Amino acid sequence: MARAVPARRKMLTTILGWGVGLTIFFPILWTFLTGFKTEAEAIASPPSFLLFDWTLSAYDAVNQRTDYLKHFWNSVVISFGSTGLGLLIAVPAAWAMAFVPAKRTKDILMWMLSTKMLPPVGVLIPIYLIFRDAGLLDTRLGLVIVLTLINLPIIVWMLFTYFREIPVDILEAARMDGAELRSEILFVLVPMAVPGIASTLLLNVILAWNEAFWTLNLTAAKAAPLTAFIASFSSPEGLFYAKLSAASTMAIAPILIVGWFSQKQLVRGLTFGAVK
Amino acid sequence: MISPAVALLLCWMLVPLGLTLYFSFLRYNLLMPGMEQWTGWTNYYFFLTDPSFWDAIRNTLTLVIGVLIITIIGGVLLALLLDQEMWGRNIVRLLVIAPFFVMPTVSALVWKNMFMNPVNGLFAQLSGLLGLEPFDFFAHAPLSSIIAIVSWQWLPFATLILLTALQSLDREQLEASEMDGAGSINRLLFIVLPHLARAITVVILIQTIFLLSIFAEILVTTNGGPGTATTNLTFLVYAQSLLQFDVGGGSAGGVIAIVLANIVAIFLMRMIGRNLDA
Numbered sequence: 001m002a003r004a005v006p007a008r009r010k011m012l013t014t015i016l017g018w019g020v021g022l023t024i025f026f027p028i029l030w031t032f033l034t035g036f037k038t039e040a041e042a043i044a045s046p047p048s049f050l051l052f053d054w055t056l057s058a059y060d061a062v063n064q065r066t067d068y069l070k071h072f073w074n075s076v077v078i079s080f081g082s083t084g085l086g087l088l089i090a091v092p093a094a095w096a097m098a099f100v101p102a103k104r105t106k107d108i109l110m111w112m113l114s115t116k117m118l119p120p121v122g123v124l125i126p127i128y129l130i131f132r133d134a135g136l137l138d139t140r141l142g143l144v145i146v147l148t149l150i151n152l153p154i155i156v157w158m159l160f161t162y163f164r165e166i167p168v169d170i171l172e173a174a175r176m177d178g179a180e181l182r183s184e185i186l187f188v189l190v191p192m193a194v195p196g197i198a199s200t201l202l203l204n205v206i207l208a209w210n211e212a213f214w215t216l217n218l219t220a221a222k223a224a225p226l227t228a229f230i231a232s233f234s235s236p237e238g239l240f241y242a243k244l245s246a247a248s249t250m251a252i253a254p255i256l257i258v259g260w261f262s263q264k265q266l267v268r269g270l271t272f273g274a275v276k
Numbered sequence: 277m278i279s280p281a282v283a284l285l286l287c288w289m290l291v292p293l294g295l296t297l298y299f300s301f302l303r304y305n306l307l308m309p310g311m312e313q314w315t316g317w318t319n320y321y322f323f324l325t326d327p328s329f330w331d332a333i334r335n336t337l338t339l340v341i342g343v344l345i346i347t348i349i350g351g352v353l354l355a356l357l358l359d360q361e362m363w364g365r366n367i368v369r370l371l372v373i374a375p376f377f378v379m380p381t382v383s384a385l386v387w388k389n390m391f392m393n394p395v396n397g398l399f400a401q402l403s404g405l406l407g408l409e410p411f412d413f414f415a416h417a418p419l420s421s422i423i424a425i426v427s428w429q430w431l432p433f434a435t436l437i438l439l440t441a442l443q444s445l446d447r448e449q450l451e452a453s454e455m456d457g458a459g460s461i462n463r464l465l466f467i468v469l470p471h472l473a474r475a476i477t478v479v480i481l482i483q484t485i486f487l488l489s490i491f492a493e494i495l496v497t498t499n500g501g502p503g504t505a506t507t508n509l510t511f512l513v514y515a516q517s518l519l520q521f522d523v524g525g526g527s528a529g530g531v532i533a534i535v536l537a538n539i540v541a542i543f544l545m546r547m548i549g550r551n552l553d554a
Contacts, residue, residue: 010360010362010363011360013357013360013361013362014362014363015366016357017357017358017360017362017368018352018362018364018368020357020368020372020480021368021369021372022371023368023372024371024372024374024431024432025371025372025374025375027375027383027386027387027391027428028374028375028378030390030521031382031390033387033388035324039527043396045401045404045405046396046401046484047401048404057423062308064312064414066506066538067475074474075482081435085502088281089281089284090281091279092280093280093281093282106549108282110545111308112281112282112285112551113545114541115285115288115289115546116485117485117538117540117541117544118289118293118534118537119488119489119511119530119534119537120489120491121356121489121491121509121510121529121533122292122296122513122530122531122533122534122537123291123292123293123296123512123515123530124296124513124514124517124518124530125295125296125299125517125523125526125527125530126291126292126296126527127292128293128518129519129523130291130292135550137412139339144357149284149285149288149533152284152285153285156281166373176347206377209379210377210378210379210380212379212380212491212492213489213491213492214382216491216492216495217514217518218383226379227379227381227492228382230379230382230385230496230498231381231382231385231492231495234381234496234497239389239393239396241389241390241396244385244386244389245386245390245391248385248386249380251379251382252377252378252379252382254380256374256375256377258377259373259374259376259377260370260373263369263370263373263436266373266376267436267437267440270433270437271437271478271482
């Protein structure tokens, strides 16, 4: 039984909690606000918090001088493309691991996980050279391939932990009714696992959206997603705070919202089921 | 059914890994194509005796350990706080986890320019208002500044996982101990922290894997400098191979990075493997 918490204590924890929460969130809030200032106001001293002339001039400037939409579209294609491709490969694999486990299943799962431990810099050079020779440098296809492979272990693991919770009897019943393997997976397993598949999709879109080692090293201009687009602000444009803020807000807002929706699944996905 | 996934991952692992290993024994510079030569352990010798290698190792360890200490202590405190009853707890939770979704290049640039810039940054302005000298973060404490930025990004991760673990704690056990006269400090030390031990281990191991490969934050803030003050192993290998075009030396560094990461990985795998049986 939970006990009633005294109102005074609840008041104190509320104040403390909101104080800490707002402090941690402040850089994001500040970036969001600065995006609506003029460049002069953005560096004005003392800084104004809310009482300034809200303007969209920084957003206009960013959209005029750079091709924000192109980079945004690159991010969308790369993160959804790699996640979609990953799911296509991972669903059958996770199905097999969860419902027809063999002696080696656990070893294979652990081995898949171990590929995730490979530091990317250890394979940067061969991938870079292979991509150069195959004409994949600075292409969205190249990044989709790399990010699919990078996140495949996480996708398989997450699906596996979700599939494991589905009673095998239902699948067997479908099989008894004469369902083929393909329809068993497509029409029985997948519909039941929709919540699990959806959260796997969300988490991996987030991870791919924010991935910043391969996207920085394998793209130049054409296929650069938002991570690389923002990196181009590192100097000297970074000193134009309003534009930097506007571009940053546009880069993080979509995924922040997705992230807030999928926060519950995050723990499970990122700890490979070790903490639920 | 498993085979496509296994085959792909196997290729992804073995082909580049084999090539890295192979390149690491070659004299191979991208500026001198066709001059590749077998050189045995030379690349390893030069990489390991280069003073910047030891700087990079020291920086890598400082970065990883510094961020771990901050995020674990901060994460435990935050998790304990967020576990309390308060008004609008779900919103506070959303505020706290938000930094995790900010892409590394954005958080690094925003912190570097809008907060830590010695002239117009918010910290400089605040210290100006208080009549203090502004502190030039990236000139005087570059590595600490990066540690601060990375900690901000990873604190939500630690908090979220520790909070999840905390919520699975048996409340009756806590109440029973309270009836037996255990004070809140004793309850924290002897019931809550032991319960969190597993989650803390998971946080340490998973964060270590990611922190060993920190790259974007360094690239957009300091480019590894001043000197080698913020060059970690990942950045050193990147600089060696893609800026100095020394593929052989860079590959040797890559192999060393893999060996180091594997030492951490072994512990992580054991933890998760044990859980799989449960």
